[in-house]
Each structure stands twice: as structure tokens, then as C-alpha cells.
Amino acid sequence: MTSASRPRDLRAQLASLTTEAFRPELAGIDRLPTLEIARLMNGEDTAVPTAVAEQLPRIVAAIDAVAERMRRGGRLVYAGAGTAGRLGVLDASECPPTFNTDPDRVVGLIAGGPDAMVTSVEGAEDSEELAHRDLDALKLTAEDTVVGISASGRTPYAIGAVEHARAQGALTIGLSCNRDSALAAAADHGIEVVVGPELITGSTRLKAGTAQKLVLNMLSTITMIRLGKTYGNLMVDVRASNDKLRARSRRIVALATGAADGEIEKALTETGGEVKNAILVLLAGVDGPTADRLLEESGGHLRAALAAASG
Structure with a gap:
């Protein structure tokens, strides 16, 4: 293929694609009121x-x-x-x-x-x-x-x-x-x-x-x-790298366990801030090292670790 024919070939390819199709009914879109354009765009997205x-x-x-x-x-x-x-x-x-x-x-x-x-x-x-x-x-x-x-x-x-x-x-x-x-x-x-x-x-x-x-x-x-990165719809593997995520970590532990603030703080401290481990500590009544071992043995799946702890 010559350098001259290559652009023509590419234009033909693009012309055949649905994503590249021209819509004549929208040819005057730049003359419409902003609200009408926004409505059109919103309708497209649906x-x-x-x-x-x-x-x-x-x-x-x-x-x-x-x-x-x-x-x-x-x-x-x-x-x-x-x-x-x-x-x-x-x-x-x-x-x-x-x-x-x-x-x-x-x-x-x-x-x-x-x-x-x-x-x-x-x-x-x-x-x-x-x-x-x-x-x-x-x-x-x-x-x-x-x-x-x-x-x-x-x-x-x-x-x-x-x-x-x-x-x-x-x-x-x-x-x-x-x-x-x-x-x-x-x-x-x-x-x-x-x-x-x-x-x-x-x-x-x-x-x-x-x-x-x-x-x-x-x-x-x-x-x-x-892969067990959630517990229900809770992000139990969230990384608490800023104030917002640290607050979210505490809320996730509270939602998963119903524990009081003092218990949550103690469990998070014992597990180095690991949300999944802290939940296991509170729900299974185990210590931090045991929670870590149970989660490792269960491939990181909190429900499996809880089952192992109760078993």
C-alpha cells in the first residue's frame, strides 16, 4: 500500500464504523439553546x-x-x-x-x-x-x-x-x-x-x-x-491512607459488627488498622495474630475465616 492510499484506506475503515457515523439530524446542534443540547446529551447517555x-x-x-x-x-x-x-x-x-x-x-x-x-x-x-x-x-x-x-x-x-x-x-x-x-x-x-x-x-x-x-x-x-475483597457490600480491604479513608474504615467496622466506638478503636489498633482483621477480631472474639492466621488460611475471604473460627 502506498503512502497516498493509506489515508484513503483508513478513511474508508472509519466510515464503516458505527462509532464514527455522522448524524445529519444533529448538524444544527451548535445553534440550539444550551438546555436543549444538555437534554439531547442526557438522552443519548440513557x-x-x-x-x-x-x-x-x-x-x-x-x-x-x-x-x-x-x-x-x-x-x-x-x-x-x-x-x-x-x-x-x-x-x-x-x-x-x-x-x-x-x-x-x-x-x-x-x-x-x-x-x-x-x-x-x-x-x-x-x-x-x-x-x-x-x-x-x-x-x-x-x-x-x-x-x-x-x-x-x-x-x-x-x-x-x-x-x-x-x-x-x-x-x-x-x-x-x-x-x-x-x-x-x-x-x-x-x-x-x-x-x-x-x-x-x-x-x-x-x-x-x-x-x-x-x-x-x-x-x-x-x-x-x-477474590474476597469485600464482605457483603463493604470494602473490607480498603487502604486507610488519608483522614477520609480512616473515617470510612471505622464506619465499615461499625456497620459489619455493630460494635461500640471504643471496641472498634481497640480492634483496629490491635490489627494495625486492617479493617478485615478488625472485623474478624470483633465477630469471632479472637486476637489479632489469630485473625491474621485465619484470613491467610482462608485466602483472604472473611466469611470463610469467620466460619473457620466458629468451627
Whole structure:
């Protein structure tokens, strides 16, 4: 293919994508009152949860596969470019404070590296080789999972990441917003959340970005639930790294146990501020070291540790 024909070929590819479709009925949107534009945009967003719901069976299958590998020590790695890459980095960065995971257990890779979080890195998204290098730096294993994220489903960086990871024996997931995408075809688990054309033509940070965020929320959150990072709907593995989270830790222990403030403070002190351990101390009537041992033996699952303590 000549350099002259390459842009024409790319334009043809984009023209065929639902996420890039032009909507003539919105051609005069810039002439509407602000309230009407806001109503249109809000109406567009209501279609996103429905599109996600249609993919729930695929999402669930992917989550169960991820949890199985992470239970054996595997990592969850997101790889994408532009908005998709930023969403992956965002989801990964929120796992340590929310679920007390090691920063290297859930990793976000964005084409072009950290600088691409705030500025465009020219050509980075078009490089499959760059994805290969980024993944090689992580030393992938068969227990790891790589999630390629791309609204179009054709981004070379995301496809390259999935293909390279699959060749290494890792589990792969392709998350896109177009049907029959190359990304989904390349992955073990293809998730295609088709939200339709955007309000602003081709601006996939809108509905497509929202859809991807919802799916990533599910992937990480439900995986962590399966790994015992919650007790009911309480974040019992929360990392109390600031005043707000320290206050939240005390509230979580109170909600889980119904204990008085003095008892909660004593239990948290005895367990070094570990919420899950403090709950076990209070509900099972054990000391801090015993709580630590029970949780280790139960793989970090508080309900299993409580059962072991009562047994």
C-alpha cells in the first residue's frame, strides 16, 4: 500500500464504523439553546446501560476467567490508546486504595506511556510493536489477563497487545464498541458494547467512553468480590491512607459488627488498622495474630475465616 492510499484506506475503515457515523439530524446542534443540547446529551447517555446489559453474558464469562487466574496470583492488565487507555489506567489506579491490591496486580498501559495521559503522543496508537514492548516489560505469564480496550475495535496498539498476550498463553479480553471488531476477534473473550453514533461525530470519549468505564467497573469490582475483597457490600480491604479513608474504615467496622466506638478503636489498633482483621477480631472474639492466621488460611475471604473460627 502506498503512502497516498493509506489515508484513503483508513478513511474508508472509519466510515464503516458505527462509532464514527455522522448524524445529519444533529448538524444544527451548535445553534440550539444550551438546555436543549444538555437534554439531547442526557438522552443519548440513557442508551448506554442497555447496551452494556446486552453483553452481560460475555462480561460475566470474562470476569470468572479473570478471577480464576488472579486467585492463582495472576495480574489484570489493561492496554489501550487515547481515551480507552486513560480509562484503563484510571481503573487500575483505583484498585489499590479501594481493595488494598498491590499496584502491580492491576496495571494500566496507555500507548505512549504516562505522558499520553495528558497529551497526545503522535503515532503511539498505531504501533503494535509498542504494545509488544510494553507487555514484555511486564514479563507476562499464563496466569495474567490482558484487556485490550478500543472504542473502534481497530486500534493497532490494543489489537497488538491482545495478540501478543495470547501468544504468551495469557487470557485475553477485547473491549470495543463496534460489532464484528478485529479486537474482539483477536481475543479469547470479545465484548462489544454497541452504543451507536456519538452526539459529536467520532467523539468516542462520550457514549463509548461511558460504556467502557461501566464494563471496566464490572471487570475489576466483581473480580475483587470473587477474590474476597469485600464482605457483603463493604470494602473490607480498603487502604486507610488519608483522614477520609480512616473515617470510612471505622464506619465499615461499625456497620459489619455493630460494635461500640471504643471496641472498634481497640480492634483496629490491635490489627494495625486492617479493617478485615478488625472485623474478624470483633465477630469471632479472637486476637489479632489469630485473625491474621485465619484470613491467610482462608485466602483472604472473611466469611470463610469467620466460619473457620466458629468451627
